[in-house]
Amino acid sequence: MKEGTVMSVPSTGSVPPAAEQVFGPRLGQVQRYVARLATDGLTRGLVGPREVPRLWDRHVLNCAALAELVGPGETVVDVGSGAGLPGIVLALARPDLRVVLLDSQARRTAFLDECRAEFGLENVSVHRGRAEDRQTVAAVGGADVVTSRAVAPLDRLAAWCLPLLRPGGRMLAMKGAAVDAEVERSAATIARLGGTRIEVRRCGVGMVVPPATVVVVCRRGSPGG
Numbered sequence: 001m002k003e004g005t006v007m008s009v010p011s012t013g014s015v016p017p018a019a020e021q022v023f024g025p026r027l028g029q030v031q032r033y034v035a036r037l038a039t040d041g042l043t044r045g046l047v048g049p050r051e052v053p054r055l056w057d058r059h060v061l062n063c064a065a066l067a068e069l070v071g072p073g074e075t076v077v078d079v080g081s082g083a084g085l086p087g088i089v090l091a092l093a094r095p096d097l098r099v100v101l102l103d104s105q106a107r108r109t110a111f112l113d114e115c116r117a118e119f120g121l122e123n124v125s126v127h128r129g130r131a132e133d134r135q136t137v138a139a140v141g142g143a144d145v146v147t148s149r150a151v152a153p154l155d156r157l158a159a160w161c162l163p164l165l166r167p168g169g170r171m172l173a174m175k176g177a178a179v180d181a182e183v184e185r186s187a188a189t190i191a192r193l194g195g196t197r198i199e200v201r202r203c204g205v206g207m208v209v210p211p212a213t214v215v216v217v218c219r220r221g222s223p224g225g
Contacts, residue, residue, distance in 0.1 A: 167221025
């Protein structure tokens with residue numbers, strides 16, 4: 001790039017009105033995060049070029065809707081965090097949460113560490129490792145909630161995520177709208193792995209279109225589980 005050349009920033013569209021309600025005083029940080037996804041995240045292969053114009057609705061607000069299912073002050077482990085979706089978004093929407101961003105790839109954890117520092121996310125930590133490894137379970141296990149988004153099929157997710165939860169904790173797997181058949185196919189395997197009370201929830205109704213589809217699975221050990 002020649003001296004004096006200004007790098008063009010791909011358009012991410014205008015900030016949706018719902019974003020101000022969701023993020024409040026942290027909206028400025030979220031705007032900077034979206035800009036980073038559209039530039040650095042794009043060049044580092046963490047975001048596809050087709051996703052840039054729809055970062056707000058399809059990604060940020062979609063992930064923020066997950067906060068409906070997370071209680072005050074809970075500990076969240078975001079498995080396969082990638083570019084920080086949904087983990088960074090949850091941390092920005094809910095500063096009361098303690099969020100661990102878990103990914104096995106160094107280029108991704110480097111990006112996550114940079115975002116954590118840049119946006120002053122004191123409620124966030126980054127851990128490099130595979131969810132299924134014993135070392136990872138020992139380091140970040142015992143969470144109240146484990147999240148994931150477009151990481152793996154439900155049966156494989158359950159094998160990775162349930163051991164990271166405390167008894168009674170919840171696995172929140174963000175999926176596409178047509179997930180019912182996958183739930184049916186995976187139900188027996190999830191039960192064998194210690195999962196119970198499987199349900200599909202629609203989050204963010206009235207905030208984002210379409211609403212986020214989330215499969216909720218409890219780790220056996222909860223009252224009535």
